[in-house]
Amino acid sequence: MTKEPDHNEVHPHIVIAGAGSIGCFVGGMLVRGAHRVTFLMRERMVDEISRQGLTLTDFLDLDEELSPDLFAMASDPECLASADIVLVTVKSGATEDMAQLIRTHAPKEAIVVSLQNGVGNAAILNAALPDRDVRAGMVPFNVVNMGGGRFHRGTSGDIVIAKGPDHVARSLSVPDMPIHERSEMTPIQWGKLLINLNNALNALSGLTLREQLRSMAWRRLMSDQMAEAVKVLEKAEIKVVVPLPVALPVRFLPKILRLPSVLFNRVARAMLTIDPRARSSMWEDLEMGRMTEIEELQGLIVELAKQKGVPVPINAHVAALIRVAETAGSGAPKLTPKQVRP
Numbered sequence: 001m002t003k004e005p006d007h008n009e010v011h012p013h014i015v016i017a018g019a020g021s022i023g024c025f026v027g028g029m030l031v032r033g034a035h036r037v038t039f040l041m042r043e044r045m046v047d048e049i050s051r052q053g054l055t056l057t058d059f060l061d062l063d064e065e066l067s068p069d070l071f072a073m074a075s076d077p078e079c080l081a082s083a084d085i086v087l088v089t090v091k092s093g094a095t096e097d098m099a100q101l102i103r104t105h106a107p108k109e110a111i112v113v114s115l116q117n118g119v120g121n122a123a124i125l126n127a128a129l130p131d132r133d134v135r136a137g138m139v140p141f142n143v144v145n146m147g148g149g150r151f152h153r154g155t156s157g158d159i160v161i162a163k164g165p166d167h168v169a170r171s172l173s174v175p176d177m178p179i180h181e182r183s184e185m186t187p188i189q190w191g192k193l194l195i196n197l198n199n200a201l202n203a204l205s206g207l208t209l210r211e212q213l214r215s216m217a218w219r220r221l222m223s224d225q226m227a228e229a230v231k232v233l234e235k236a237e238i239k240v241v242v243p244l245p246v247a248l249p250v251r252f253l254p255k256i257l258r259l260p261s262v263l264f265n266r267v268a269r270a271m272l273t274i275d276p277r278a279r280s281s282m283w284e285d286l287e288m289g290r291m292t293e294i295e296e297l298q299g300l301i302v303e304l305a306k307q308k309g310v311p312v313p314i315n316a317h318v319a320a321l322i323r324v325a326e327t328a329g330s331g332a333p334k335l336t337p338k339q340v341r342p
């Protein structure tokens with residue numbers, strides 16, 4: 001099924017390749033900024049948004065309902081044929097398939113930007129799309145699918161994408177969603193991976209991010225898990241840049257998590273906003289009975305740790321618990337920090 005917009009635009013045609021939480025929010029913000037957007041999405045999403053519209057809310061006062069007349073939706077990848085820019089927003093496990101769809105349907109000149117977590121997606125896209133302009137990107141904020149076509153951004157931060165020949169970031173920047181370019185994306189992606197190690201803890205806890213961060217016991221576990229990973233990355237001589245507005249050496253992150261609550265709250269507030277609805281994308285995966293990105297996060301750290309001979313018991317145990325929860329298919333298991341710690 002295809003739902004076409006009823007207006008002509010001079011803007012580049014942006015296709016959101018695999019619109020779920022991030023794709024619907026980012027694409028919706030681009031529509032709000034008068035961009036020409038097509039959402040390549042599952043039929044169920046086309047139906048939901050055709051009936052209920054697309055509503056974007058955030059931790060400030062954004063509450064905007066976008067009529068489906070303002071954008072196009074398609075479940076047929078043929079919609080990629082007229083793309084100028086493709087924003088890839090599928091989960092990591094679906095990147096290879098999406099790369100093949102882009103290869104088959106999108107023009108060779110289309111710029112392809114990965115807005116995914118993990119450090120390997122741009123490389124997967126690059127391998128399938130040689131000689132094309134493929135760029136890594138990093139979305140720092142959290143988006144939760146609230147149902148009924150509503151997508152909520154619950155944390156702050158600006159998107160960053162790799163620098164390239166065209167001013168993609170500038171042309172995609174819209175009010176309330178600036179996008180920046182950086183020449184070195186890999187260290188930023190590793191920094192985001194360190195932060196994303198909490199996705200699994202948050203999913204296992206069943207708590208909101210705010211509730212989880214307010215608990216000293218969860219923060220200690222987050223800190224210990226992150227410290228293991230920092231050791232591995234140091235041993236592997238991998239450069240890491242912490243994707244926060246304050247320039248912070250990576251070793252400080254586990255220390256900050258261990259601060260007493262009053263101090264931690266003060267430091268955290270200076271770095272980012274987290275509202276009461278924010279939860280990790282891995283929590284959403286467990287709740288919806290989907291496969292998670294655990295192999296691209298803790299799984300990768302455990303692999304690297306094996307190669308470097310660094311023990312990472314917490315990362316390994318957390319990965320195992322997520323695999324159990326995936327197989328059980330009954331949502332977030334709501335474990336305590338004591339139950340998660342090996």
Ligand SMILES: NC(=O)C1=CN([C@@H]2O[C@H](COP(=O)(O)OP(=O)(O)OC[C@H]3O[C@@H](n4cnc5c(N)ncnc54)[C@H](OP(=O)(O)O)[C@@H]3O)[C@@H](O)[C@H]2O)C=CC1
Binds near residue numbers: 017019118141143
């Ligand atoms: N959610 C968040 O807060 C954040 C997420 N990220 C990252 O962004 C990426 C996307 O995450 P998120 O938006 O949460 O994921 P979602 O699962 O919500 O969205 C991806 C969507 O793409 C759909 N899809 C997959 N393959 C196709 C296809 N061939 N054609 C059409 N639709 C397809 C999926 O459907 P189906 O499930 O049926 O396969 C799903 O609806 C991940 O790498 C994540 O880690 C980064 C920052 C924050």
Ligand SMILES: CC(C)(CO)C(=O)C(=O)O
Binds near residue numbers: 155199
């Ligand atoms: C923004 C953040 C870190 C929220 O946990 C995320 O990347 C995710 O949910 O995947």
